Amino acid sequence: MNKQMAAGETTVNGMSRRLFIVNLALLLAISCGCTLPISIARLRMPDLSKYTTPLDSETIQDICMNFEIKDNRLCIQDRPVYAPDFFPIILSTFERGVSTRDDVKAKLGRYEYGCEPPTYVPRLELTYYVCSYDLKGDRVFPMVIFFLDNDVVWRMTGTIGDD
Known part of the structure; x- marks a missing residue:
């Protein structure tokens, strides 16, 4: 029983870690998606x-x-x-x-x-x-x-x- 519980905890920790990584990747993608158009607009500022x-x-x-x-x-x-x-x-x-x-x-x-x-x-x-x-x-x-x-x-x- 303890081995099953330990295995269950590992799965939960593994899922939490994956969820954290997915959320972090999503946050980075959104950040880049928001700043990229602003950066491009600055590059297009005419002389x-x-x-x-x-x-x-x-x-x-x-x-x-x-x-x-x-x-x-x-x-x-x-x-x-x-x-x-x-x-x-x-x-x-x-x-x-x-x-x-x-x-x-x-x-x-x-x-x-x-x-x-x-x-x-x-x-x-x-x-x-x-x-x-x-x-x-x-x-x-x-x-x-x-x-x-x-x-x-x-x-x-x-x-x-x-x-």
């Missing part, structure tokens, strides 16, 4: 200098002040800074469904270069309009913010390269 010039120091200081990021590496200006470098910060500042056109104007008003007339979408039963912003002024890498008819941010996008 921005082929399409535009860096932002001037006045624009960089203005963005850093308006978005309260003076300690950010982009604000140190130890290397060229391009408009798309600020996109993640800018787009994460405005909360969809909460931020308003006035919030956007307060931070990006001087970079707005146009708004389209409102568009009604019957299927969604909503009206929206789109305003475009360009930190550099060359309209190469614009940001576009969609506002609902009540001036609340609905969607946002910033184009970088071949998006």
Whole structure:
């Protein structure tokens, strides 16, 4: 009986060990699967200098002040800074469904270069309009913010390269 119990314990320990190894392999596969696309995306980041010039120091200081990021590496200006470098910060500042056109104007008003007339979408039963912003002024890498008819941010996008 003791030999059977000992054999049963070995099987349980063996199964636990196999289960641990399978879970570890699964965790590693998921980790690689999640980081690989991010790594590939970073490799595909275009050479921005082929399409535009860096932002001037006045624009960089203005963005850093308006978005309260003076300690950010982009604000140190130890290397060229391009408009798309600020996109993640800018787009994460405005909360969809909460931020308003006035919030956007307060931070990006001087970079707005146009708004389209409102568009009604019957299927969604909503009206929206789109305003475009360009930190550099060359309209190469614009940001576009969609506002609902009540001036609340609905969607946002910033184009970088071949998006």
